[in-house]
Amino acid sequence: MSHTRPYMQSDPGEVLGPGDMIGRYQLAALLASGGMGQVWTARPIGSGFARTVALKLLRSEMSGDENYARMFIDEATVASSIHHPNVCETYELGRHGDRLFMAMEWVAGDSLAGLLRQGEKLVALDLRIAARVIADACAGLHAAHETVGPDGTLLGVVHRDISPPNILISMNGQVKVSDFGIAKARDQLHERTKTGEVKGKFAYIPPEQISGSRNVDRRSDTYAMGCVLYVATLGLRPFGNGADALRKILRNQYQLPSALRPDYPAALEAIIQKALSPQPEGRFATAEDMQMALEEWLVSSGKLVTASDVAKCVKERISKEARARNEALLSQNRLTPDLLMHRLSSELESETPTAGSGLTRAPNALWRGKPLPEERPKSSPDHAPPDGDHTLTLSVRLPAESVPAAARVESYPVPARPSDATALVDFVPVGVESPARARTPAEEAELSATSQVELEALRGRPTWQVVLWLVLVLLVLLAIWRWAPR
Numbered sequence: 001m002s003h004t005r006p007y008m009q010s011d012p013g014e015v016l017g018p019g020d021m022i023g024r025y026q027l028a029a030l031l032a033s034g035g036m037g038q039v040w041t042a043r044p045i046g047s048g049f050a051r052t053v054a055l056k057l058l059r060s061e062m063s064g065d066e067n068y069a070r071m072f073i074d075e076a077t078v079a080s081s082i083h084h085p086n087v088c089e090t091y092e093l094g095r096h097g098d099r100l101f102m103a104m105e106w107v108a109g110d111s112l113a114g115l116l117r118q119g120e121k122l123v124a125l126d127l128r129i130a131a132r133v134i135a136d137a138c139a140g141l142h143a144a145h146e147t148v149g150p151d152g153t154l155l156g157v158v159h160r161d162i163s164p165p166n167i168l169i170s171m172n173g174q175v176k177v178s179d180f181g182i183a184k185a186r187d188q189l190h191e192r193t194k195t196g197e198v199k200g201k202f203a204y205i206p207p208e209q210i211s212g213s214r215n216v217d218r219r220s221d222t223y224a225m226g227c228v229l230y231v232a233t234l235g236l237r238p239f240g241n242g243a244d245a246l247r248k249i250l251r252n253q254y255q256l257p258s259a260l261r262p263d264y265p266a267a268l269e270a271i272i273q274k275a276l277s278p279q280p281e282g283r284f285a286t287a288e289d290m291q292m293a294l295e296e297w298l299v300s301s302g303k304l305v306t307a308s309d310v311a312k313c314v315k316e317r318i319s320k321e322a323r324a325r326n327e328a329l330l331s332q333n334r335l336t337p338d339l340l341m342h343r344l345s346s347e348l349e350s351e352t353p354t355a356g357s358g359l360t361r362a363p364n365a366l367w368r369g370k371p372l373p374e375e376r377p378k379s380s381p382d383h384a385p386p387d388g389d390h391t392l393t394l395s396v397r398l399p400a401e402s403v404p405a406a407a408r409v410e411s412y413p414v415p416a417r418p419s420d421a422t423a424l425v426d427f428v429p430v431g432v433e434s435p436a437r438a439r440t441p442a443e444e445a446e447l448s449a450t451s452q453v454e455l456e457a458l459r460g461r462p463t464w465q466v467v468l469w470l471v472l473v474l475l476v477l478l479a480i481w482r483w484a485p486r
Contacts, residue, residue, distance in 0.1 A: 016057070021045070023096045025055050025103065029325055036062050041106055041329055052329050053091060054106040063100045076102050078157055079180045082147050086140025088168065088178040104178070108326045109171045112232065113164035115317045124235035127268065129313050131294045132305040134229045136175035137167050138291035141225065144177065145218040145287060158216055162224035163204045164231065171318075171326065173311030202245045203227065203237045207278055210246050219280040222290050226275025226283075229294075233268070234260055238276065252278040267297050 016038070020027045025042035031054065032039040042055040062068040079090040079102075092103040112133065116122045124130070144157045159166075159180060166179040206223035209216055230238045238254035239245040248254065257264040257272060271293050277283045284290040298305055318326075 016040075021096075022055060022057065022099065022101050023094050025053065025101075027055065028052070028329065036068065041325075042103075044103075052106045054088075054104045056102040056104060058100040060098045063095070063098055069100060072100050072102070075180050078147075078155070079104070081149070081155060082144045082157070082180075084140050084143035085174070086136050086176055087143055088176045105176070106329075107168040107170050107174075107176055107178075108330055109169050109314055110318050110322045111165050112167040112169060112228070114319065114322060115169065115314065116164060116232065116235065118317065122231065122235040125232050125313065127233050127265065128298060128301060128305045129310060130229065130232035131268065131298055132310055133167070133169060133175050134225060134232060135291045135294040135298070137162075137177055137228070138222075138225060138287040138294070140175070140177040141221055142287040142291065144180070145221070156217075158218060159221050159224075160205075160209065160216065161201065162221050162228060163201045164228055167228065169310065169314055171311060171314055173307030173309070173314065175310070202243065203231075203239060203241045205249065206280075207250050207252075208280065210250060215280070217280070218286060219283045222275055222284045222287055223277075223280075225287065225290060226272050229275065230254075230257065230272055233257065233264075236260065238272075252276070265297070265301065267300070271297065 016022075016027060018027055018029060022040075022042065024044050024046055026045050028041040028043060030038060030040055037056060037058045040055045040057065041052055043052055058068065058072045063072075073093065076090055076093040079088070080093075083089070088107065089105040090102060091105070094101055094103075116125070125133070141159065141162065144159060147155045147157050149155050157180075159177070161179060162177075166177065168176045168178050170176070204224040204227040206216075206220045209220055227238055230236070234257055237245070239248040254276065257269045258266070271290065274293075275283055275290060284293070
């Protein structure tokens with residue numbers, strides 16, 4: 001059972017669980033947990049559309065620290081400025097009690113790390129699938145690097161944490177770069193990297209980032225992307241992991257892919273070698289350049305690889321736990337339209353009717369033949385409509401002499417539908433029998449009497465207008481004859 005505690009201030013020792021509220025979001029499932037915080041799937045409560053989001057929470061004790069709070073705000077500021085199909089969107093930054101939180105796009109799939117992890121070991125992807133994934137990730141990374149600020153100048157975004165866990169792949173085969181938690185950008189709120197402090201995962205950081213150089217730029221991210229391509233195609237990290245990897249990175253000590261796999265394509269190995277150049281000048285100048293190199297290799301290697309091929313790989317490799325979580329959240333999203341319709345219907349029933357709402361009745365003076373629905377007898381067997389609908393007769397009275405007989409209309413009963421006020425007024429020509437019902441003898445007598453009165457009125461109408469018109473015509477003909485040339 002959900003233990004929802006909406007809008008309660010959290011404390012440092014509180015353990016969050018499914019159903020808890022953070023701001024307007026209700027937590028659903030824990031995705032990841034680390035030293036600084038947690039990432040949950042969550043759903044907004046109280047809005048029309050309840051789209052599942054990834055909610056990143058900073059720990060209470062971290063939120064109170066100015067340095068960590070600014071880091072978190074920096075991440076949201078940078079990420080919210082980037083808009084590209086291959087980058088996770090950031091929707092909202094807020095605070096709930098003493099916790100900072102960030103709402104981001106949730107990807108129904110798994111990370112590249114999750115797909116590579118098969119049991120207790122890393123298993124490489126098919127070479128062409130891996131190249132497709134990394135090429136798409138490079139496209140998103142290039143968009144981040146090219147992000148501009150309000151003044152139109154580059155923000156100078158550098159991700160600094162490109163790694164398999166931060167490359168997400170959906171069940172539809174779409175690739176997205178995520179987690180700009182330690183990104184560097186121009187005009188950020190503060191300088192995060194201190195002397196002797198290393199930011200990033202040891203297996204994927206470039207040598208200049210290890211040495212604390214301030215010349216870290218977009219080429220540092222292409223270096224990390226080369227490491228990701230290496231592990232995705234070989235199932236091994238080029239420099240290993242842990243602190244020992246730092247020493248190998250500084251010395252540029254790694255085995256060439258062809259030494260581990262003799263059939264490894266030379267062109268693909270050349271891309272990795274260029275990306276892992278120890279000097280930034282020897283690498284791809286931009287992530288787009290690396291993407292184009294991978295696209296060219298894919299074209300030359302055979303059949304085109306599309307998102308559907310990547311999707312097939314995801315469905316084959318995704319873990320049972322991740323699949324079950326995705327299906328549960330997606331099924332909740334599919335229920336949203338029904339719940340929304342019910343909610344909107346309830347709100348409409350409680351609204352004050354307006355002229356455009358479809359709930360306003362015509363004035364009482366326009367109704368004839370039967371009382372209004374609330375005044376009608378409960379039992380009317382002669383004219384009881386099907387399904388409990390009310391049948392109402394509406395007519396508009398006009399002076400008989402002002403309407404030609406052929407154009408006169410009379411009303412016939414129509415179903416009163418509250419959802420369509422225009423259906424309350426409907427007319428048919430005189431003499432055309434209503435499809436709803438036949439006239440009663442009393443109505444026939446009334447119609448006959450009315451017609452007789454109108455006929456007598458027409459017979460007694462003066463004809464001086466006709467005489468006047470004839471005189472005018474004769475005068476005109478006489479004038480023409482008198483002055484016509486002979």
